[in-house]
Amino acid sequence: MASTEEITFCVLLEEFRLYSSNVADQPLTVQKAIDLIDRLQENVQRAAVVEAGVLRLILTTILARGHLLLEDVPGIGKTLTAKALAQSLHASFKRIQCTPDLLPSDITGTSIYNQREQRFVFVPGPLFAQFVLVDEINRATPRTQSSLLEAMAERQVTVDGQTHRMEEPFFLIATQNPVESAGTFPLPEAQLDRFLISLSLGYPPFEDEVSILEREEHGDPLATLAAVLTPEDVLALQALVKAVGVVRPLKEYIVRVVTATRDHPDVLLGVSPRGGVALQRAAQAMALLNHRDFVTPDDIKAVARGVLVHRLMTHEESREIAVQVIDTVLKSTPVPVG
Missing domain, CATH: 1.10.8.80 (Magnesium chelatase subunit I, C-Terminal domain)
Structure with a gap:
């Protein structure tokens, strides 16, 4: 027979479960969405020195369920900003460095034969993350570039006739250096059209560059950056944008x-x-x-x-x-x- 303490604990647990379920079922209000967005912007800027207007356009891309193309020189904080966003949202993050010898399967994944189970098992590639940074996308061959199209447009990847869904929310940031053209493959119009927004950040203002130097004295800015939203919050915000x-x-x-x-x-x-x-x-x-x-x-x-x-x-x-x-x-x- 259960003790009084056990019964009380079970009652409290059930009440908490019902409360959590009710909260999850409540629609996201505009005011709540504003609070979440403001909290996210503040948190990202704790780690990454990024101009407010640029950050707003990046967040616009995420909330509209789009993908982002950054055309800029190396070393201006693209990777740090992407990591800060993913970490702030408690989302998985992967980075793909594009080179001419990169194969489509290196990005999407491949099927490997499992001798014990006597069947092929799909091993996901780095594209299977909620936040993906594709660095120097124009250094990948057209064939490899095209392997991103299905994931960007339909949020799925087909390998060996099998379709694998991407984890939501799925957000891809691609970068390319507009200065260097040797050994690159310009993105075709069909692929450019898959990016919701393209930005050219440029070098940061003087004060921002000084701030970058000051932050370097305190170590890795991502080490103490906590998540302030969840992937579920992002999905709720994206649904609200549609309305x-x-x-x-x-x-x-x-x-x-x-x-x-x-x-x-x-x-x-x-x-x-x-x-x-x-x-x-x-x-x-x-x-x-x-x-x-x-x-x-x-x-x-x-x-x-x-x-x-x-x-x-x-x-x-x-x-x-x-x-x-x-x-x-x-x-x-x-x-x-x-």
Whole structure:
């Protein structure tokens, strides 16, 4: 027969289970989402010196269930920022260093015959993590680059006819050095289109660079960085972003912006309809970062460069010209009033 203490413990355990279940079933409110996002931003900046506007665009990519392309020189903190994000979210993290001899199976994984069980067993590659940093993606061959497409677009990988789902949330950051071109393989348009946002960070401001030197005196900044959110929190935030309102006049504004890129004289290939969908998704995430549950024209303008620049093919294939095109289009396209 159970003792009084055992019965009391079981009752308390059941009450806690019911309470936890009720909390998990409660929908995430906008105010709660704002608190989570603010906490995440503060925590990442404890470890990584990253400009606030850049961090907001990175978080926009995550909340919109997209992937990020960073076009920058080495040594400006891309890996540290990615690790700080993953650690802050208690998410698994893997880094893939791309080289010309890297094979698709080195990324996705492979099937190995298990003699004891007399069957093939799938051994996942480094792509199977919640946060994946693909360093110098343009040093991988086109065949290896293409092995990322299915994972980025469909969040799954097919190996030997078997489909393996990625663990959610799944977020990929790819980097490439815009200065070095020898021995590289430029990303095709189809793959560039899979990145929600592309950024060029540039060198940090003077004060930020001094702050980096000061932090070095205190050892590894990640050593004491605690998780402040969970992967489940990220999934809840992503679901909330989908519910952020976009009125029809703003949808029409997005289409006008996208259409205008196709008619610009400096553009060889304009933004596709998929780019318009990406612009809306990113604007919804930015609205939530701006503490709102509805999109405004300012949200669209704030993400337009990051979402659209890499989707443009200009006659001179210049990022600077693509940026100028987007800026011109935003200035010339009438903004909805009311």
